[in-house]
Amino acid sequence: SDPVMWRDIFVANRQAVLASLDDFEAGLARLRQAIESSDGDAMLATFDRARHARHYFESLLNKTSYQAEYQMQHQGKLRYRVSPGGAVTGRIRVPGDKSISHRSIMLGALAEGVTEVKGFLEGEDSLATLQAFREMGVAIEGPHQGRVTVHGVGLHGLKAPSGPLYVGNAGTAMRLFAGLLAGQGFDTELTGDASLTKRPMGRVADPLRQMGAEIDTVEGGRPPLRIHGGKALKGITYDMPMASAQVKSCLLFAGLYAEGETRVREPAPTRDHTERMLQGFGYEVHREGDTCWLSGGGKLTAAPIDVPADISSATFFLVAAAITPGADLVLEHVGINPTRIGVINILQLMGADLTLSNQREVGGEPVADLHIRHAPLKGIDIPVEQVPLAIDEFPALFIAAANAEGVTRLRGAEELRVKESDRLQAMANGLAVIGVEHTLLEDGIDILGGGRVDGHNYGGGRIDSLGDHRIAMSFAIAALRAGDEIIIDDCANVATSFPGFIELARKVGLVLEEEAAEEGV
Numbered sequence: 001s002d003p004v005m006w007r008d009i010f011v012a013n014r015q016a017v018l019a020s021l022d023d024f025e026a027g028l029a030r031l032r033q034a035i036e037s038s039d040g041d042a043m044l045a046t047f048d049r050a051r052h053a054r055h056y057f058e059s060l061l062n063k064t065s066y067q068a069e070y071q072m073q074h075q076g077k078l079r080y081r082v083s084p085g086g087a088v089t090g091r092i093r094v095p096g097d098k099s100i101s102h103r104s105i106m107l108g109a110l111a112e113g114v115t116e117v118k119g120f121l122e123g124e125d126s127l128a129t130l131q132a133f134r135e136m137g138v139a140i141e142g143p144h145q146g147r148v149t150v151h152g153v154g155l156h157g158l159k160a161p162s163g164p165l166y167v168g169n170a171g172t173a174m175r176l177f178a179g180l181l182a183g184q185g186f187d188t189e190l191t192g193d194a195s196l197t198k199r200p201m202g203r204v205a206d207p208l209r210q211m212g213a214e215i216d217t218v219e220g221g222r223p224p225l226r227i228h229g230g231k232a233l234k235g236i237t238y239d240m241p242m243a244s245a246q247v248k249s250c251l252l253f254a255g256l257y258a259e260g261e262t263r264v265r266e267p268a269p270t271r272d273h274t275e276r277m278l279q280g281f282g283y284e285v286h287r288e289g290d291t292c293w294l295s296g297g298g299k300l301t302a303a304p305i306d307v308p309a310d311i312s313s314a315t316f317f318l319v320a321a322a323i324t325p326g327a328d329l330v331l332e333h334v335g336i337n338p339t340r341i342g343v344i345n346i347l348q349l350m351g352a353d354l355t356l357s358n359q360r361e362v363g364g365e366p367v368a369d370l371h372i373r374h375a376p377l378k379g380i381d382i383p384v385e386q387v388p389l390a391i392d393e394f395p396a397l398f399i400a401a402a403n404a405e406g407v408t409r410l411r412g413a414e415e416l417r418v419k420e421s422d423r424l425q426a427m428a429n430g431l432a433v434i435g436v437e438h439t440l441l442e443d444g445i446d447i448l449g450g451g452r453v454d455g456h457n458y459g460g461g462r463i464d465s466l467g468d469h470r471i472a473m474s475f476a477i478a479a480l481r482a483g484d485e486i487i488i489d490d491c492a493n494v495a496t497s498f499p500g501f502i503e504l505a506r507k508v509g510l511v512l513e514e515e516a517a518e519e520g521v
Contacts, residue, residue, distance in 0.1 A: 041151045045139035079517045080472065080488040080502075082479035084460065087509035088320045088327035088374075094504065096121040096146060096307035097335050098497060099245075100365065102129050102172050103277050104305045106180065106253075108150030109138040109158070111281050113302030117148040119333075120307055123499050125170035132177065135161040152302050155256060160186035164224065167192045169420065169493060172246055174223060175204045176274075179250035182213035183257025184229045191224040195420055195467060201225055204250045207238050211254055211262070235260035235296060242415065243388045245270035245339070248292070252278070252285070255294050263293035268388045271339040276364040280305070308335030308367040312470075313498050315343050315393040317508060318372050320477040322352045323403040323457075327374040329508060336368045342390025344370070346397060350377045350404055379406030379449055387412045392419075395474040398427045401447040402436040403457050403481050410444035420493070421468035430475050433461035434482060460484025469493045473501060476512060489517060 010017050027046075034042035096119040106129065108115030120126065122143050130148070134140055137159035141149040165188060167173040174190050178201070181188045191197070202221025209215060214228035235258045240247055248264045252274055255262025267290070275285045275292055282301040285294045314331045321327035336344070336356065347354055353375040356368040377400060387410070390397065394416060401408035416423040428440040435458045437448040450457065460482045465472035472491045479486040491514070494501050505512050 041139045044141065044151065045134070045137055048139060048141070049134050077517050078490070078492045079515055080476055080486075080491050081513045081515060082476050082486045082488070083511035083513075084456065084479055084482045084484060086324070086480055086511045088317070088324045088329050088480070090508050091330040091332060092317065092504050092508060093332040094309045094313040094317070094334070095123070095499060097273075097310040098123065098125060098312070099172060099271060099273050099310075100277070100305070100307045100335070101126040102170070102176065103249075103273055104307060105129050105133060105140070105148070105150060106176060107277055107281050107300055108148075108152055108302065108305070109133045109136075109140075110155050110180065110256075111150075111152035111300035111302040112154045113152055115150040115152060115302040116304045117150065118146060118304075118306045119309070120146050120148045121310065121499075122146065123497055124168050124495060125173060125497060128166060128168040128170055129173045129177075132161075132165040132167060132173070133158075135163075135165060146307075150302075152300070155299060156185075158184055158186075160229075161188060164189040164191045167196070169193050169196055171196060171199055171420075174201065174225070175246040175250045176253060178204045178208060178215065178225055178227065179253030180256070181227045181229075182208050182211070182215065182231070182254050183233055184227075186229040188227045188229065189224050190227070197223045199223070200418055203242070203244065203247050207236065207247070207251055208254055210236050210238070211251075211258055213254065233258035233296070235262040237261075237263040237265070239265045240267060243268040243270045244415075245272070245274070249274035252292070252294060255296055256283070256298070256300075258296040261293050261295050263291055265291045268385070269339055270388055271337060273337065273365070276337075277305075280364045304363065306362045308362060308365050309333045310498075311335050311337075311340050311343065312392045313501075314370065315396045316473045316477050316498075316501075317504070318343065318347060318352075318354065318370065319396045319400045319474075320480055320508070320510070321372040321374060322347055322350075322354070322377060322400055323374070323477075324480045325374050327372070329372050331370040331372075333367050334370050336366050338366075339389060342386040342388070343393040343397065345386055346380075346382055346390055346393075347372075347377075347400065349380050349383075350400060350408070351375055352377060352400075377404035377449070379404045379408040379447070381409045382411075384412045388415075391415055392470065395423055395427055395470040396477065398431065398445070398447060399474050399478045402431060402434075402449050402478065404449040406448075406450065408447045408449065410446075411441070412443055414443040419468070419470075421466040421471060423468065423471065426464075426466050426468060426471045427474070430463045430471065433463055434458045434475075434478065434486065435461075456483035457481040458483065460486050462487045463489065465490045465493075467493050469497045473498065476505065476510065479512075480510065
């Protein structure tokens with residue numbers, strides 16, 4: 001192109017061009033220093049970021065999926081067509097637990113030494129967390145078939161990212177990041193996809209501000225979060241108004257950087273993966289009754305992690321087998337953390353033939369093989385103490401309820417209204433479409449199951465999943481007992497939490513087709 005034009009551009013934008021050249025020279029100097037001193041971690045971090053940057057630019061040029069582009073290009077253009085009937089048999093292992101995958105990268109990055117992770121969930125959410133740490137200078141190898149190697153930089157080794165950190169659809173990542181970034185010496189901005197930017201973040205921003213953090217949110221306490229670094233944090237005692245593992249974990253992460261003790265009291269038990277993993281990395285966490293606490297100023301030491309299969313993902317197949325005559329299914333190496341087994345307890349109360357075998361502990365987390373066969377289910381009043389232990393599993397459990405004899409009643413589950421979608425409303429809408437009688441309440445639902453239609457439990461129809469992966473997968477398994485096919489719109493997000501869902505569903509016997517949906521159709 002025209003050299004005169006380029007001369008004029010450089011003259012007119014002198015300061016900006018000089019600043020860019022300074023950045024470029026500084027980057028070259030860092031790479032030279034790394035080569036000169038044979039600093040393998042620094043070279044790996046540079047080349048790894050370059051590879052991912054190239055991948056990202058290619059995705060922009062080719063209009064294909066990569067984190068933000070994933071949402072922009074595919075949202076609403078994918079649907080499932082699931083035919084009635086099918087069997088549910090065999091042995092499968094579902095992908096790794098998302099909660100533990102997120103935390104393994106976070107704590108591995110902040111630890112001293114090299115953390116080897118096996119069973120990492122290669123979904124968009126977990127990959128966004130991994131990429132965010134690359135942006136902050138952490139060298140990460142993989143993932144390759146669930147294996148990731150994280151070269152930790154220590155609690156104070158992160159570097160300022162060059163732009164906002166994008167966490168996709170991951171509410172867990174955003175809330176946990178808010179805690180650990182509040183203690184850094186640099187400013188950061190956390191952003192996500194369109195769904196995430198509607199979700200409330202005041203529940204983490206408010207207690208972090210009590211600790212001394214400076215955080216800006218948009219109207220209604222929603223993302224993006226702008227976190228001002230360099231603030232001295234002080235430990236607080238915080239009574240959580242609502243049981244939330246994400247809020248608890250966020251405050252414990254901030255507590256690593258705070259002066260004194262950070263204590264969190266929860267009104268009901270929530271998942272304790274953060275406390276277990278902190279202990280596994282050599283950081284002392286105390287627990288007594290409903291309160292856990294830690295003192296700031298310690299250090300994390302790298303430790304190997306074998307991520308158990310995700311019980312939330314296993315749930316779809318547990319319910320599928322529970323409702324399908326002749327079903328006999330084994331789910332291998334599933335995490336049975338006591339704070340996550342609400343779904344097992346609830347299904348057993350409903351009469352499911354569900355047994356646990358080969359129980360063992362891997363990296364501080366209990367795991368087992370789950371064996372489930374078909375048995376007639378009955379409606380129950382779901383015990384209120386089980387609700388926090390099964391909060392992510394309710395969409396699938398509603399399908400179990402639709403196939404149970406009698407009424408299943410859920411109360412105390414208002415948290416479902418602020419997930420990826422309003423899950424109470426979204427499931428009620430879908431149940432109405434297929435003809436399942438129900439009564440929706442502000443904090444729960446009553447579902448009348450067992451209504452036979454020509455030998456089937458309900459009809460078919462077209463469901464709007466609202467881009468919520470759990471709604472989409474729940475109605476996919478509902479088709480096993482439907483009288484007609486179920487078509488589910490807006491299913492692109494399933495890959496976010498459960499890569500390989502379609503292949504596993506077909507493997508155990510579901511009749512499921514994936515198809516591109518034309519705009520407006």
